[in-house]
Amino acid sequence: MDLCIVPIGVGVSVSRYVAACEGVLQDANLKTALHAYGTNIEGEWDEVMAAVKRCHEVVHEMGAPRIMTTAKFGTRTDREQHMEDKIRSVEEKMGQ
Amino acid sequence: MDLCIVPIGVGVSVSRYVAACEGVLQDANLKTALHAYGTNIEGEWDEVMAAVKRCHEVVHEMGAPRIMTTAKFGTRTDREQHMEDKIRSVEEKMGQ
Amino acid sequence: MDLCIVPIGVGVSVSRYVAACEGVLQDANLKTALHAYGTNIEGEWDEVMAAVKRCHEVVHEMGAPRIMTTAKFGTRTDREQHMEDKIRSVEEKMGQ
Amino acid sequence: MDLCIVPIGVGVSVSRYVAACEGVLQDANLKTALHAYGTNIEGEWDEVMAAVKRCHEVVHEMGAPRIMTTAKFGTRTDREQHMEDKIRSVEEKMGQ
Numbered sequence: 001m002d003l004c005i006v007p008i009g010v011g012v013s014v015s016r017y018v019a020a021c022e023g024v025l026q027d028a029n030l031k032t033a034l035h036a037y038g039t040n041i042e043g044e045w046d047e048v049m050a051a052v053k054r055c056h057e058v059v060h061e062m063g064a065p066r067i068m069t070t071a072k073f074g075t076r077t078d079r080e081q082h083m084e085d086k087i088r089s090v091e092e093k094m095g096q
Numbered sequence: 097m098d099l100c101i102v103p104i105g106v107g108v109s110v111s112r113y114v115a116a117c118e119g120v121l122q123d124a125n126l127k128t129a130l131h132a133y134g135t136n137i138e139g140e141w142d143e144v145m146a147a148v149k150r151c152h153e154v155v156h157e158m159g160a161p162r163i164m165t166t167a168k169f170g171t172r173t174d175r176e177q178h179m180e181d182k183i184r185s186v187e188e189k190m191g192q
Numbered sequence: 193m194d195l196c197i198v199p200i201g202v203g204v205s206v207s208r209y210v211a212a213c214e215g216v217l218q219d220a221n222l223k224t225a226l227h228a229y230g231t232n233i234e235g236e237w238d239e240v241m242a243a244v245k246r247c248h249e250v251v252h253e254m255g256a257p258r259i260m261t262t263a264k265f266g267t268r269t270d271r272e273q274h275m276e277d278k279i280r281s282v283e284e285k286m287g288q
Numbered sequence: 289m290d291l292c293i294v295p296i297g298v299g300v301s302v303s304r305y306v307a308a309c310e311g312v313l314q315d316a317n318l319k320t321a322l323h324a325y326g327t328n329i330e331g332e333w334d335e336v337m338a339a340v341k342r343c344h345e346v347v348h349e350m351g352a353p354r355i356m357t358t359a360k361f362g363t364r365t366d367r368e369q370h371m372e373d374k375i376r377s378v379e380e381k382m383g384q
Binding site: 237245248258261262265267268 | 333348357358362363364
Binding site for chain 2: 193194196204205207208210211214215225226227228229230232234262264266268270275276278279281282283284285286
């Protein structure tokens, strides 16, 4: 999953809320990689989704009245593939 | 939620898979509105997420080896707001 | 294209800004369809992208210090397909 | 911008197309960071959008009949902020 949580109604700076979500994902023992527009998450469906729900709860508890989240999530049945496999696969094909 | 499920590895035409997902959402008794780039869904978090998971299962069962889903989901604690409220609120402010 | 523009730092209610963007898209003579999580837009690449840029300019001029936009955009070379074709194609396959 | 280009109708493996897009972005001298679900891009609006258009052209030329792109793009007028600033800002607030 690629997760981007945007709290609305709390002003321009949202990094405090994003940091809290990173904490939630770490507490859930999910493999994550933060980037400038979200966080890559790797894990089983139910565990990932439970953590996303917890993120919304935490951000609301921190005072955000409204949250707008964008997520991409991929599943595949043909083979196992990890986050770093996807990046390596692209990098290997660059410059060819 | 706005949900857009894209099966990968099944050719150019994906409407058969999208139609199957619409069926899943209807079976779950969720309020939906289909548009050209996805489906708006209104409902409680757990019910919506369970239906999304079921969509992935169904699309894999139909033969798609890989699925790439994009979703936006909003929650708010300040007031109740339905899909049609959001559209009406924008329309009322147009032409002002 | 499916376009969702979220102004940040202007409070919880964003419909005024979305309405202004609808006006920009109409002024650009683009075919649009508003839904609860964004707006479907049909048109040529350069015209659509110019209108999206104008939306950002207008929303900043209205006072939003930060904007976070999510967009999906599809292009295809195999055949012509309009917004309503996509919806009809899904609807035809439902209940089969 | 966070850019995720998905060619449709070319099978399950899409890394060859993503690698070609990385080449386009590098040729455009844009600052980029590849992650497992897309690429972060930093630059001026017109330059970034021109590169995205070129990516679609290149992926179609490589044989993909259909492309589905998801992009997030942020602009702000209150202050200058780079990709690494966003990540650092979150990291500084973690563990507090």
